[in-house]
Amino acid sequence: MSEATETVTNISEEMRNAIGRELSTRTSYPISASDIRKWAIAVYFPESPPERFVGAGGPDAPLTAPEEFNPFAWAAPGKKPKKPDVTAGFLENQLGITPPPLSTVLNGGTVVEYGVPMMEGDVITATNRLDNYTEKQGKRGLLLFSSMKDEWTNQRGEMVKRTTSTVIRL
Amino acid sequence: MDLSVGTELPPFVRETRMENWNRFAAVMDEFVPHHMDDDDGRISGMPGAFGMGNLQSSYMHNLIRDWMGEGGRICNFTIQWQQPNFKNTIVTASGRIIAVEDTAEGKLVSLELWTEDNNDRRLANGTAKVLFSA
Structure with a gap:
């Protein structure tokens, strides 16, 4: 009779020590009126977005971006476009530590707190940190919950949004 | 505007297909392959x-913006x-008011949100708080 071995934890000491560490900091190019219009057209397609997202814009009446607008989607200063890491170890790979021995990644959800809106001309800086690791027993085995906190500020240091994203790995 | 608990938001409805996803x-x-190509979707x-998933998030934001x-x-x-x-399905983003709180800044309205397709499949659940300034 063979003894079944049960995984007690997938959170290594190295992973535990990485909690709170910065994953990345990035600063956007100035948000253009065209960026805002294109985003709004895409998310309201095939109908027209509200006029406030597609107007003339400019210094006298800068456009306001939709709340969920992403100014980092394409290039950012000093960052070369690269293929995203879609492996289950993407988080630890960013930190340069050994990933847990898990192969499946599920999106566990997102919590967002909004501050001041993003406007045409704004430059957004984002700092992303590893927030926490927790585990829970699920139907398919031990689930590893990994949360990341991403804080965005504008060029005046005002908080634009704080996002906590959770991925579930098994 | 009716800000009483139980009030439903006018739904935001879109037929979803490659045209939406490509945009x-x-x-x-x-440009993740399983969003772009049926063969890659099957591999997944x-x-x-x-x-x-982020487009579902945008649809919920559109629902809230159109209402507020x-x-x-x-x-x-x-x-x-x-x-x-899934492709060629009709997605409806819906929401209802679940709480209203009077604050110093105005009325803070809590919403329950969800998206589902025309096959009664729940795609996402969400919540939001919206402030209507005094």
Whole structure:
């Protein structure tokens, strides 16, 4: 009779020590009126977005971006476009530590707190940190919950949004 | 505007297909193969290509914005994805008021949100708080 071995934890000491560490900091190019219009057209397609997202814009009446607008989607200063890491170890790979021995990644959800809106001309800086690791027993085995906190500020240091994203790995 | 508990938001409805997903991929730089190609969707265990989770988030934001107009401000938002959005389905984003609180800044309205397709599949659940300034 063979003894079944049960995984007690997938959170290594190295992973535990990485909690709170910065994953990345990035600063956007100035948000253009065209960026805002294109985003709004895409998310309201095939109908027209509200006029406030597609107007003339400019210094006298800068456009306001939709709340969920992403100014980092394409290039950012000093960052070369690269293929995203879609492996289950993407988080630890960013930190340069050994990933847990898990192969499946599920999106566990997102919590967002909004501050001041993003406007045409704004430059957004984002700092992303590893927030926490927790585990829970699920139907398919031990689930590893990994949360990341991403804080965005504008060029005046005002908080634009704080996002906590959770991925579930098994 | 009726801000009483139980009030339902006018739904936001879109037929979802490659036209929507390609446009979203273009602004989000989300050209992930399983969103672009049926064969890659099948490799991921789905019947074909499927839509981006972040587009469901945008549909919920559109629902809130269309309802609140320029008088409200979204203070926070949560989303939990339940199932993928399959091609050529009609997605409806819906919401209802679950709480209203009078604050020093105005009325803070709590919303329950969800998206589902025309096959009664729940795609995402969410919540939001919207402030209507006094």
